[in-house]
Amino acid sequence: MKTPKRIQPLVEEGLVxxxxxxLMSGKEATVYVVRCGEEIRCAKVYKEANQRSxxxxxxYQEGRKVKNSRQARAMEKGTRYGRKMQEEAWQNAExxxxxxxxxxxxxxxxxxxxxxxxxxMDLVTDAAxxxxxxxxxxxxxxxxxxxxxxxxxxxxxxxxxxxxxxGDLSEFNILVDSDGPVIIDLPQAIDAASNTEAGPMLERxxxxxxxxxxxxxxxxxxxxxxxxxxxxxxxxxxxxxxxLTGKVAVDKRPANVGAVLHEIQLARKEEEERxxxxxxx
Numbered sequence: 001m002k003t004p005k006r007i008q009p010l011v012e013e014g015l016v017x018x019x020x021x022x023l024m025s026g027k028e029a030t031v032y033v034v035r036c037g038e039e040i041r042c043a044k045v046y047k048e049a050n051q052r053s054x055x056x057x058x059x060y061q062e063g064r065k066v067k068n069s070r071q072a073r074a075m076e077k078g079t080r081y082g083r084k085m086q087e088e089a090w091q092n093a094e095x096x097x098x099x100x101x102x103x104x105x106x107x108x109x110x111x112x113x114x115x116x117x118x119x120x121m122d123l124v125t126d127a128a129x130x131x132x133x134x135x136x137x138x139x140x141x142x143x144x145x146x147x148x149x150x151x152x153x154x155x156x157x158x159x160x161x162x163x164x165x166x167g168d169l170s171e172f173n174i175l176v177d178s179d180g181p182v183i184i185d186l187p188q189a190i191d192a193a194s195n196t197e198a199g200p201m202l203e204r205x206x207x208x209x210x211x212x213x214x215x216x217x218x219x220x221x222x223x224x225x226x227x228x229x230x231x232x233x234x235x236x237x238x239x240x241x242x243x244l245t246g247k248v249a250v251d252k253r254p255a256n257v258g259a260v261l262h263e264i265q266l267a268r269k270e271e272e273e274r275x276x277x278x279x280x281x
């Protein structure tokens with residue numbers, strides 16, 4: 001097929017020899033099957049910000065590091081340079097996450113390079129060597145559903161132990177190769193330690209898995225793996241080998257209303273003192 005304009009620079013640099021076909025087009029990128037020497041890989045071409053249906057919500061950007069204060073200011077102001085830097089940060093987040101997760105033993109495609117807004121990585125294939133199907137296109141038996149669900153929970157735990165949360169995990173960004181599920185699409189991945197929305201995002205990812213797999217294995221519908229995993233992580237008890245139960249003990253102790261009111265009063269007093277001090281300056 002004709003080489004897409006965005007992939008042409010990679011051809012000129014000798015990183016890609018031939019574009020074989022378009023594999024898929026999603027909310028954030030279009031993916032092509034390409035030949036690199038004797039290897040068949042895929043090239044993920046990120047869409048421009050105004051063409052993406054997935055928005056770079058501030059909750060995903062929180063905690064991400066930039067190279068210097070100039071870039072940070074430009075990104076906050078939304079200047080042309082700032083928007084360019086924001087795009088690079090969005091794309092680099094996936095590359096960084098892929099390298100980080102691959103090193104932690106998470107089943108993700110192996111990345112090679114991100115050049116001019118195009119990410120080159122391994123093509124995930126099935127047993128016959130064809131492009132692996134997405135999870136939502138695979139018909140599952142109850143046993144397979146339970147097996148894949150368990151595998152993915154382990155991947156989520158490995159990711160969290162590496163400090164990464166997917167942030168948009170669902171049956172649409174999981175491929176199934178001959179060995180099981182492979183997690184893809186990570187530009188919105190967040191750092192678990194520096195994002196205040198980390199807990200809810202982790203729980204949402206895990207809840208998405210339970211919702212999908214419960215179609216085939218109804219016993220997964222009311223599990224609480226997300227809350228359990230996050231509680232163990234916060235307590236410093238989560239390790240890759242942690243045995244999960246899907247249950248969370250309910251704290252039935254009565255709330256200490258007096259202590260809460262006392263904290264509120266202290267906060268109000270501190271605010272009043274701060275305001276009075278500023279007025280006196």
